[in-house]
Amino acid sequence: MDFGWTEKQEALRTNVKSFLKDVLPSNWEEIASLSPGSRAVTDFSREFCPKLDAAGLLMPHWPVEYGGNGDSPWDHFIIGEHLWEIGEPRGPQYYNVNWIGPTIMKYGTDEQKQYHLARMKKGDVIWCQGFSEPSGGSDLAAMRTKAELQGDKFIVNGSKIWTSYAGLAEYCFLVAKTGPGRRQVTVFMVPMDRPGFTVNRINSVVGDGDLHEVFIDDLEIKTSEVLGEVDKGWDVIKYSLNYERVGIPRYALALETLHNTVAELQERNQFGDAAKLAAAEAFATCEAARMLAYEAVDERSKGAPTSGVASMARNSIVRAEKRVAEFVLDWAPDLFASSESPMIATHHKRAIAAGLAAGAAEIQLNLIARDVLGLGVK
């Protein structure tokens, strides 16, 4: 495996940095310090993403027929690194380009692709993910939300929880049980303004807009809003999770935070030997996580079957984020609390959520144990 960047990729990095310098407002860090699901970041994303698309940087890895450029997944990941590094100005729309769009490409009908992918390309549509429930978070198959086919439509009842971005989302990537089998589920793509949805905000340490509970009462869904086949939603979910798992290069903000904290310590003449050692260990941990994430992207770019690398990468990234957060708390705790360094606090809040966002890290450990180590496989 050769992880050296090509000239084209180096040029892409330069291009993204230059684009961000031109487009981001002077108060961007203050905006970014709010949750990606906050009103401010969401509104900003609706201005930012169209500009990103105009620059060819919103979905370069999508096929040309869906508005992309047919570029490698590496290009998308490189862009993701620079965007996450500065706080993710795509807001909740990173969902669209990272995993919802690719899942629609795989399982959607022509009409669904034409409609939803075009809206994502416009850069002004927000989606939420209706997976977790009070009775089934990590154990997704234990969900109780049911969709019953009545005539030509489904009637859905149940509830979802910990739903990011639901308060401002236009669409929900909703999963519900459609039969008695444990994995007999179906995925729906439903407008959030449809009668039957009630969304309540849950205050979160990450910030406003991060978490919600969603109650679903006699929600009517058309059969044309089913993604993939009825009762075969488990395959759709697995496919989407593979994209989501290493979708966010979270180590990028951790590295940025580490560099900024070290710079501050140097300015204060407080970057002594012990701090250097702690920074070195945190840095090496981030770099190792980055390289493992690259292995996952490498697999994806080659269309190789999933091997568990994505789960291991996710585990390593969580470890790296926490190590950097601990470094800041140990060596410059005032930065964590200071309004003058909003991105440090932003990293800290996101690091707290790292082991839970996109599914509990323990699920990744289960997957590594089963799929990579063969433990508990009878």
Add this chain to the structure above:
Amino acid sequence: MSYQLDDIRESSERVVESMALAPSLDQAWQTVIEMGWLLASLPEEKGGLDLGLEGTLFIQRLLASKLVGAPYLAVSAALVALRQVQVCDDLVDCVVAGQQWAVAPLADTNLSVKEHAAGGFVIDGDINGVCLSGGDEQLLCWSNDLQHLLLVSLNKRGVSIASQPYWDETRQFSSVYFRQCVIDKAEVLLKGEQAQSIIDQVRCVVDAGIAVDSLGAAKTLMEDTLAYLGDRKQFGRPIALFQALKHRCADLWANFSAAEAFITSQGEQLMRDSSAAQAALFLSNSAFVDIAEESLQMHGGIAMAVEHPCHLFLKRAQLNQHLGRSGVDYQRDIFPLDKSL
């Protein structure tokens, strides 16, 4: 003819697979010589396979998988320097043929070099982590200021050698003490910037070699532990089914894989970039120690028995943490002041 690593991979793996765990030094060293593994990194014009650092690290990792104590890394690191110094051409031939012994130290060194009034140089200091054969041997070493690269015969006045009985019994190391030892000008291979450049390479190779030693040994132990968890039954079922143990193994393996991914990604850069070599050392050694400690715990009482190999891995892991430039003085330099992305 140009060689690829794949040309030697299968045969090398087969040979090491047939070795006993922690084989005798003599037996293992004989195999290293017979297989021509010391030729791995030598350039083709010197009769080598030209596999670069990748070749050296592949063999070292393979040997570590059986806890081999033979000084492959010490000799290979010395060859990195010797192959770049023309006057050493004959010596290189003798070393790879197993006829002479030239080693680089695997631990940090402390050596002062001063010019002698009567010509030559006077050296003083201690060199630890030296693998010796007990015969007429030469030690590649360097001054503290990295301005002198030396190849010193140990059979002379002012040199004393003490075998060091280490906690890790899979390897044998000595300490070499120089006290007002006078050496010839010819024993100073290089001086100044040229010396420093090659010394840096040698130290990087040692760091990277210890790093892959940790990976190789850790993988063997992890596989052994996973097999044990599948066999051992408690409360009527294999303990591999207990989530507490599954999660520990998964966590250990993810950490190991991250270290491995880092080393793979660096490639030959590990020989040129001190910070990368240091990061590799830190990541791999940490992963190995964690695996060794946790494996012992997961094996339970059986791992406390000397007959069980678990303790051999733990001791090797703990000694590896003190080999190469493993001191905190070096680790601090891992952090780059320029940005990485």
